[in-house]
Amino acid sequence: MYNVINYLIILSALSIYFENRKTRSTYFWVLLILASINTVGIYKSIDNIQFQSNFSKGKNMFIVKETKNEADYSLVYTKSHKIFIRLVEKLRLGNGYKPFSNMSYEVTWINNEKAIIKFSNGQGHEVRGKILNFTETNGQYLNVLASLNGSWTDKNNKNNSITFDRGEITYKIGNKTYWYSSSMADEQGNYGSILYGSNNTPGIYILKNDDNTITVGYIQLKNNRKYIYSR
Structure with missing residues (x-):
């Protein structure tokens, strides 16, 4: 430009x-x-460009770019003043592996104002995530996990639940139960948090919604299932 x-x-x-x-x-x-x-x-x-693509939903749009001179990062830009773009995120990569150039990523719009980028990261290609928020008014910073407590139930299946108890999270879905600690959390501003699993425990993201519910989904490629939980 x-x-x-x-x-x-x-x-x-x-x-x-x-x-x-x-x-x-x-x-x-x-x-x-x-x-x-x-x-x-x-x-x-x-x-210099190795990968560049636009992702949009309604009036919101962002660009992901990978370049030769940024070997350790994928760059995320958003629109600024209609005709310009502004760098908003640098996604740190492992071992120089470029997930977007290698088509090892997914972008999911949770709604018109929130998107999640999932991408393979370096050795072992563990999947990492980044939540993007386009809400115009974000308010004062809030630690999402610290603001949640008690047991929440899946609105479409009462047998599924997620419980927050002093930094420990228990996630029950189907006939499986997973445990997480807030120490595993990647807090991502007022709107969400990502909990990375280990071994057979999947990574999940948790988003706070405006209607006092939360959305829980997976930090896995080819798995865009998400569930709405309420108190």
């Missing part, structure tokens, strides 16, 4: 006219050099 703006500035500068022929010629060559530098910059920028 900035390269395009540079071209527009250069084109606008061409409208300036100097009576002196020598000055006019010098001015033209300076603009030509600037245009050449800008062109080289565009080429290098394009050559």
Whole structure:
């Protein structure tokens, strides 16, 4: 975008006219050099990109980009002032493995204002997650897990439950029970938290909803199941 703006500035500068022929010629060559530098910059920028894709839902959109000069990160951008983009997240990667370039990722929109990115991370390709929130008013910072307590029941299946007890989380679904500790949590702002499992315990995310319910889903590729729980 900035390269395009540079071209527009250069084109606008061409409208300036100097009576002196020598000055006019010098001015033209300076603009030509600037245009050449800008062109080289565009080429290098394009050559540097390994992956780039847009993801949108309603009025909200974000871009994920992987580049050669950011070997340890995938970059997440959002729109800023309609025509610009702003870097909002740097997803740390392991061992230089680029999950998006290798198509080892998933993007799920929980609703119009929240999305979750799931991606394989480095050695062993363990799946990590990042929750993106597009809510305009986020309020004061809140530790999500610390704000939850007691037992919550699946609105569509009373046999499924999740219980929060002084930093310990018990998740019962179907005929299986999983245990987590808040020490395993990756707190992600006012809107959610991710609990990474181990061995046969799946990673899950927990989102607080505006209607005093919570959404629980999985940090697993090819598993977009999610459930709504209430007190």
